[in-house]
Amino acid sequence: MRRFVLLAAVASVALLAGCTAAPADEQTSVRVYAAASLQAAFDDLAEGFELAHPEIDVEPIVYDGSSTLATQIVEGAPADVFASANEATMADVEAAGVTAEQPQIFATNTLVIAVPAGNPGDVTGLADLADPATAVVQCAVEVPCGAATATLLESAGVTVTPVSEEQNVTAVLTKVAAGEADAGFVYRTDAAAEDAVEAIVPPEAADVVNRYPIAPLSGASDASAAALFVAYVLSEAGRDVLDEHGFGAP
Numbered sequence: 001m002r003r004f005v006l007l008a009a010v011a012s013v014a015l016l017a018g019c020t021a022a023p024a025d026e027q028t029s030v031r032v033y034a035a036a037s038l039q040a041a042f043d044d045l046a047e048g049f050e051l052a053h054p055e056i057d058v059e060p061i062v063y064d065g066s067s068t069l070a071t072q073i074v075e076g077a078p079a080d081v082f083a084s085a086n087e088a089t090m091a092d093v094e095a096a097g098v099t100a101e102q103p104q105i106f107a108t109n110t111l112v113i114a115v116p117a118g119n120p121g122d123v124t125g126l127a128d129l130a131d132p133a134t135a136v137v138q139c140a141v142e143v144p145c146g147a148a149t150a151t152l153l154e155s156a157g158v159t160v161t162p163v164s165e166e167q168n169v170t171a172v173l174t175k176v177a178a179g180e181a182d183a184g185f186v187y188r189t190d191a192a193a194e195d196a197v198e199a200i201v202p203p204e205a206a207d208v209v210n211r212y213p214i215a216p217l218s219g220a221s222d223a224s225a226a227a228l229f230v231a232y233v234l235s236e237a238g239r240d241v242l243d244e245h246g247f248g249a250p
Contacts, residue, residue, distance in 0.1 A: 029057040030225040031078055033069045035085035035144065035212070036168035037109065037187045041245040042083070048241060049232045056225045065143040065168035066090075073098060073217065080220035081229050083212060085109070085169075085187075086144035090213040100223065103213035106233050108248035109187045110209055111148055113200040114176045121182030126158045126202045129183055137175045137184040140165040144210055145172070149185040152208045173197065189246040211250070 034042045039061075046058040062069065062079070066089040073079050074096040082099075083106070084090040090103045115123050121134055129136050138160070139146030146165065153160055166172045169186050176184040177196035187210070191199035214233055216226035232238050239249070 027055055027057065028222045028225050029059050030220075030222065030229045031059045031080045032061045032083065032229065033073060033077070033079040033081070034061055034063055034083040035066045035069070036063045036170040037085055037145070037190055038083055038212070039063045039170070040193055041107075041189070041242055041247065044241050044245070045233060045238060048237060049229060052232065052237075053225075053228060056222075056228065058229070063168075063170075065139070065145075067092075067143045068167060076219075078219070078221070079217055080222065080226040081214065081216055083214040083233070084144070085212055086147065086210050087213055088147070089144060090215065093215075093217075098218050099215045100218045100220065100226070101216055101230075103215035104230070104234060105211045105250040106214050106238070107212040107242050108209050108250060109189055109212065110205045110248075111145070111152055111185050111202075112188045112191050112205065113202060114173060114184050114186045114191045114194075114197040115182065115200060116176060116179045117196055117198060119198055119200075120179075123183045123200060125200065126153065126156045126204065129160045130158050132161060134183060135163045135181045136160050137164050137166060137172050137181040138162045139169055139172055139185065140167060143167060143169075145169040145185065145187065148208050148210055152185070152202070152204055155207065156202070156204045192246050209248075212247070 066084040070089050070093050138149045141150050172184040173186045173190050175181050216230050220226040
């Protein structure tokens with residue numbers, strides 16, 4: 001399936017490559033900062049992008065919590081493209097005047113309760129997480145997964161006292177997968193990609209949707225390469241990759 005997606009990527013962005021990319025003998029690169037929850041999908045997107053644009057190298061993508069990345073970008077980190085896990089964090093980057101174009105939504109995601117394989121804590125829903133005997137990990141409220149968790153719990157009328165708060169969703173998933181917690185709040189895409197956890201989908205989660213924006217940045221070393229990467233993510237080929245990884249449509 002991945003091979004099919006990558007081959008489709010080449011065909012669907014060929015026109016972009018012909019009209020806007022640098023000449024073949026002028027190798028350039030693009031530096032992408034992306035939310036931790038995008039890692040598997042963006043690794044595949046980078047591979048497909050390089051096949052479609054052999055004159056552009058995607059430097060190792062920097063993954064972390066969106067708020068951490070936003071702070072680094074505003075403080076001058078050498079990023080060309082930013083993909084955030086929510087609109088509020090991207091708005092902070094916009095307000096700082098470092099986006100080159102209007103951000104565009106390219107994907108959506110929702111939360112699930114991740115539990116270790118076999119569900120040793122017998123967690124069945126949000127109400128179980130209010131029990132102090134249930135060890136829960138979640139993202140800190142200042143990062144998108146934490147803000148979404150707070151909204152979800154508030155809407156359900158459930159109060160949870162986590163044993164730890166993490167700076168990105170990958171850290172939450174890692175602790176649950178290792179059996180260091182009975183449950184944790186992660187995105188459905190993260191739970192689906194990790195064999196060591198099971199996902200419990202609370203009905204209330206359907207109303208708490210994270211929308212992922214992407215934008216080229218004004219400090220890009222190669223504005224054309226940055227724009228091409230954003231266009232690729234927004235293209236049909238990009239959508240195919242995101243679909244494969246379980247992300248919802250904008």
